[in-house]
Amino acid sequence: MTGRLTRRAIAAGTLIAGASLLTAPRPLRAQGFPSGPIRLVVxxxxxxxxxxxxxxxxxxxxxxxxxxxxxxxxxxxxxxxGSQTVADAAPDGQTLVMSNIASHAISPALYGNLRYDPVRSFTHIAMVITNPSVWVVNPRSEIANLADLVRAAKAKPGGLDMASSGAGSSNHLLLVRFSELAGIEHTHIPFRGAGPAMTAVIAGQVPMMSDSLPSAAAHIRQGSVRAIAISSAQRHPAFPDVPTFREQGFDLSSTSWFALSGPAGMPAPVVERLHRETMAVIASPESRQRFAELGGTPGDMTPAQFTTFVAEEVARWAPVVRASGATPAS
Known part of the structure; x- marks a missing residue:
């Protein structure tokens, strides 16, 4: 009898202990992360x-x-x-944004009525990739280099139409700065992304565009567009035949970046896990091969380093935007 009671007591104690473990706080599950599908806003x-x-x-x-x-x-x-959508979201890690040089470095100086602060309104999690810009034209175009581009712009009243992924992008600012250095006029044609802009160039609707290398890479390799200049300091190993701006007489270089951020106030355990898993994703051989094909360089920053980087980018680009005189419509 005593043995049976002892066994029952042990069993009961085990059940109570198991229930305690189920209800005990857990670093990640306490926040219910991830509680379901994660929304990544682009x-x-x-x-x-x-x-x-x-x-x-x-x-x-x-x-x-x-x-x-x-x-x-x-x-x-x-x-x-899209960035404002994420700034307004619950800080639970279930809504994230692909932050970038346009949304978090250039546009804050370009748009005077933003409701978000590029640093304080977000939790900056992980730098993913950096890459240069590349200028492309329709393959049937007579423009083969920057000298040809300058001549074409000077020959057209009001300047040449030049497309980008949107107002406030680094590609937009590169167009503005180049026009200043070359002494030409241009008409900026902002699209709602690089994909629609590239489609317009391929169709011959606009003569050229300034694009980030990853989105242009496949089109360059396929021959659907022709690259005439790249904004890296040296020629890119993935596209060694594309000359730099500096090689063609223009002291210009520019690098874009794309990263993972969320709303301000995200719990530290959630940030740490998202950073760790993102770093594992971009460190995988498959990702590194894909980045190399696209002409990008994987990022390597802690969340604290990335947050400092964003603050430095805001400070760096604000005077550039003011000095260029760029506006959302320029």
Whole structure:
């Protein structure tokens, strides 16, 4: 009898202990993360570098977190529309944004009525990729280099039409700065993403565009567009035949970046896990090969380093925007 009671007591104690373990606080599950599908907002239309990078990250994160990571394209106003959506979201890690140089460095100086602060309104999680810009023209175009571009712009009243993924992008600012250095006029044609802009160049609707290398890479290799200049300091190993701006007499260089951010106030354990899993995704051989094909360089920053970097980018680009005189319509 005593033995049976002892065994029952042990069994009861085990059940109570198990229940205690189930209800005890857990560093991540206490916040219920991830509680379901994660929404990754891309503040540009599909088909551009931001979108391509986001989908690569989403696939890898989904596998590692065990929940779908759904890419949602919300373009508009120099990448600020989608970014504002995330700044307003609950800080639980279930809504993230593919932050970038346009939404978090250039547009804050370009748009005077933003409701978000690029540093304080977000939790900056992980730098994903950096890459140069490349200028492309329709392959049937007579423009083969920057000298040809300058001549074509000077020959056209009002200047040449020049496209970009949207007002406030680094590609937009590169167009403005080049026009100043070359002494030419241009008409900026902002699209709601690099994909639609590239389609217009391929169709011959606009003569050229300034694009981030990852979104242009496949089109250059396929011959659907011709690259005439790249903004890296040296020629890019993935495209050694494309000359730099400096080689062609223009002291210009520019690098874009794409990263993972969320609303301000996210719990530290959630940030730490998202950073760790994102770093694992971009460190995988498959991702590194894909980045190399696209002409991008994987990022390597802690959340604290990335937050400092964003603050430095805001400070660096604000005087550039003011000095250029660029506006959303320029």
């Amino acid at each position: 503040p540009f239309a599909p088909g551009g570098s931001t979108d391509l990078t986001a989908r690569l990250v989403a696939d890898g994160l989904g596998q590692r977190l065990g929940v779908p990571v759904v890419v949602e394209n919300r373009p508009g106003a120099g990448a600020t529309t």
